[in-house]
Amino acid sequence: GQQVMQIPQYQHVQEGEDFTTYCNSSTTLSNIQWYKQRPGGHPVFLIQLVKSGEVKKQKRLTFQFGEAKKNSSLHITATQTTDVGTYFCAGDKGGGKLIFGQGTELSVKP
Amino acid sequence: NAGVTQTPKFRILKIGQSMTLQCAQDMNHNYMYWYRQDPGMGLKLIYYSVGAGITDKGEVPNGYNVSRSTTEDFPLRLELAAPSQTSVYFCASSYSTGVSDEQYFGPGTRLTVT
Numbered sequence: 573g574q575q576v577m578q579i580p581q582y583q584h585v586q587e588g589e590d591f592t593t594y595c596n597s598s599t600t601l602s603n604i605q606w607y608k609q610r611p612g613g614h615p616v617f618l619i620q621l622v623k624s625g626e627v628k629k630q631k632r633l634t635f636q637f638g639e640a641k642k643n644s645s646l647h648i649t650a651t652q653t654t655d656v657g658t659y660f661c662a663g664d665k666g667g668g669k670l671i672f673g674q675g676t677e678l679s680v681k682p
Numbered sequence: 683n684a685g686v687t688q689t690p691k692f693r694i695l696k697i698g699q700s701m702t703l704q705c706a707q708d709m710n711h712n713y714m715y716w717y718r719q720d721p722g723m724g725l726k727l728i729y730y731s732v733g734a735g736i737t738d739k740g741e742v743p744n745g746y747n748v749s750r751s752t753t754e755d756f757p758l759r760l761e762l763a764a765p766s767q768t769s770v771y772f773c774a775s776s777y778s779t780g781v782s783d784e785q786y787f788g789p790g791t792r793l794t795v796t
Contacts, residue, residue, distance in 0.1 A: 578724075603783065614772055614787040615725065660724055668713055668732075668776065668783055669740065672724035 574599050576663045578673030586681050591648040593676035595661035602666040604637055604644045609675070610657045618646075618659075651680050683708050686788035688773050694794045695763040703758040703791050705773030713776045714756040715785065716740075716748065718769040725772060731756055763795045 575598045585591055595604065603622045607615040619628055621637035621644060628635045634647045644661055658677045662670040689704045707714065712733045717725035727740030731750040745767060747759040756775075760767060770792050774785040 576724075581722075605783065605785075614790050615774075615785075616787070617784040620783060662725075664783065668778075669727060669730060670715075670725075670785070671741075672717075672726070674722075674724045 574663070574665060574671050576661060576671045576673045578661055578676055580676055581674060582677045582679075584679045584681065585651050587653060588650050591651050591655070591678055593646050593659050593661075593678075595644045595646075595663075595673050597642045597663045597671075599665065600641050601663040602641075603664045604641075605662045605664065605670065606635060606644075606646055607660045607662060608657050609660065613657075615660060648678075651678070653680050653682055656680050685709065686773055686775055686786050688771075688788035688791050690791060691789065692792045694796065695760075697763060697765065697795060699763050700759070700761050701763070701793075703760070703771055703773075703793075705756045705758065705788060706754050707756075707773075707775040707786070708754065709775060709777070709786065710753060711775035711777050711786070712753065713778060714750065715774040715776075716746070716756070716758045717772045717774065718742065718767075719772060719790075720769050728758065728771075760793075765795050767793065768795045769793060 605620045606618040609615045626637040632649045658675040660675045661673045686707045715730045716728040726742045729748040731737045773788045776785045
């Protein structure tokens with residue numbers, strides 16, 4: 573079946589360092605969504621990318637969707653302690669059924 | 683708006699017991715979903731619904747049943763609970779598939795089967 577792989581599983585950074593998580597799908601995606609889950613919380617939507625090669629920015633967060641619509645990345649510039657949590661990508665083949673990656677758990681040392 | 687609500691927050695079941703996890707949304711969303719999240723893992727889709735009276739299986743439907751009699755409610759039924767069903771269960775909803783398919787998640791139900 574379709575798989576969405578996400579790396580790394582864990583990332584520990586010093587506050588102020590950059591962070592990137594990568595997402596790869598075994599099949600072409602209709603769109604890809606990114607979610608953030610704080611410890612003990614529920615996933616919260618960050619963004620959706622639809623177009624091939626699309627790049628979107630939200631303050632210090634930059635999201636990219638690959639040209640083949642099979643991979644994506646999330647880059648955080650100058651991490652802050654408020655960025656702590658697990659970041660999930662979720663691929664949509666169409667029809668709204670999301671396949672979630674395993675997530676990247678980010679910890680930030682002040 | 684309350685958004686997506688789930689009850690109960692926590693539950694401990696004995697093997698073989700049954701229970702219903704409740705989910706309700708007040709955003710008039712047509713799509714609703716049930717996911718389970720095991721420790722250190724992503725979310726896996728159990729069942730979903732595109733509208734009242736319509737449900738379909740996700741990745742991991744075995745051991746679960748759903749119904750959708752109204753737009754607002756989407757209960758998940760566990761029959762004959764097994765230890766493998768120990769997990770955190772999240773309900774979510776979205777308006778429709780299209781340009782913006784943001785899913786809104788409830789706070790989750792933490793279920794332990796012993």
